[in-house]
Amino acid sequence: MDTCACALELLGMLVYVGAWLCALATTILPQWLTMSTALLPVESYELGLWETCVVQDVGGMECRAYDSLLGLSSDLKLARILMCAALAVGMLGILVAIPGLHLVNSCKEHGGNRAKRTLTIIGGVLGMISGVLCLIPVSYMAHLAVIHFFDDKVPDVVPRWEFGDALFCGWAAGFLLIVAGLLMVTSCSCSQVEPQPVLQRRYQVMGTDSRKRTEYV
Numbered sequence: 001m002d003t004c005a006c007a008l009e010l011l012g013m014l015v016y017v018g019a020w021l022c023a024l025a026t027t028i029l030p031q032w033l034t035m036s037t038a039l040l041p042v043e044s045y046e047l048g049l050w051e052t053c054v055v056q057d058v059g060g061m062e063c064r065a066y067d068s069l070l071g072l073s074s075d076l077k078l079a080r081i082l083m084c085a086a087l088a089v090g091m092l093g094i095l096v097a098i099p100g101l102h103l104v105n106s107c108k109e110h111g112g113n114r115a116k117r118t119l120t121i122i123g124g125v126l127g128m129i130s131g132v133l134c135l136i137p138v139s140y141m142a143h144l145a146v147i148h149f150f151d152d153k154v155p156d157v158v159p160r161w162e163f164g165d166a167l168f169c170g171w172a173a174g175f176l177l178i179v180a181g182l183l184m185v186t187s188c189s190c191s192q193v194e195p196q197p198v199l200q201r202r203y204q205v206m207g208t209d210s211r212k213r214t215e216y217v
Contacts (some may be wrong), residue, residue, distance in 0.1 A: 005187045006102055009120065012183030013097065018126055019176030020090045022169055023134050030063060031164035033145055049080050075144060079137035083170075090130035090177060097123025097177045097184060118189045124184030130179030138170035155203060 010170045030048030037043075046053040053063040066072060099153060100119030142163060 001110065008183050008187035009101060010103070011093075012180045012187060013101065015176055015183065016090075016094055016097070016180035019127075019173050019180055020087070020094060022176065023083070023086055023090060023130070023172035026134070026138070026166050026170035026173055029164075029166040029169065031166045032079075033161040034164045035159050035161050037159040047161065048166065048184070049076060049083065054082050066150055075141065076079045079141060082133050082137040086133035086174075086177075089126050089133060093123045093126030093130060093181075096126065103208060111132075120188050121186050124181040124188075125183065127181030129181075131181065133172045134170060134177060135174035138167050138174065142167055146209075 027049060029044045030051050030053045032046040032049065035045045042043060042057045044055045046149075047057060051063045051065045053061055055061050066076075069077075097120055100116045100121075100123060145161050145163060149162065
């Protein structure tokens with residue numbers, strides 16, 4: 001296998017795992033949206049997919065999970081479903097792509113390089129799908145926050161939700177997952193060119209052998 005293709009494959013897998021961990025942190029963190037009020041400057045509020053938190057300037061933090069799943073807004077339900085789907089698809093892509101690495105001794109008895117390329121391409125495609133699934137809820141929650149922040153119907157005295165750290169982590173995870181999938185697919189396209197001359201040499205050798213046999217006869 002070409003050294004450049006092997007390097008792309010390893011780089012894609014490292015970015016893949018790191019991006020999946022970022023997506024996991026995005027799903028768990030409660031800092032999707034933050035809000036601070038002028039009436040209570042010592043406290044700020046944080047909104048996540050699974051809980052809401054109250055943060056105090058002195059260092060205290062109190063979090064409370066949502067009471068009921070049915071009582072959640074449709075936005076949080078959609079974000080939960082898509083983030084869990086992104087994590088599941090991303091983990092499946094990693095598990096599929098690992099046997100396709102050329103440094104891993106597997107699938108050599110079942111088609112060799114062709115089977116490994118197929119597994120790597122499937123893992124890369126699943127990584128790109130996972131990145132899109134991660135970007136959708138993060139961008140949608142940010143879109144809703146922007147709409148509510150610039151709503152003229154709401155008085156200026158009313159506090160508004162702003163972007164939290166989890167949104168930026170989610171954007172980074174989504175883009176890195178897509179980049180990792182592209183790297184995996186690109187590594188396979190680079191390594192596809194190599195086996196062709198070997199096959200041609202085999203056919204040439206077989207052709208010369210058959211010619212020699214006919215001449216001897």
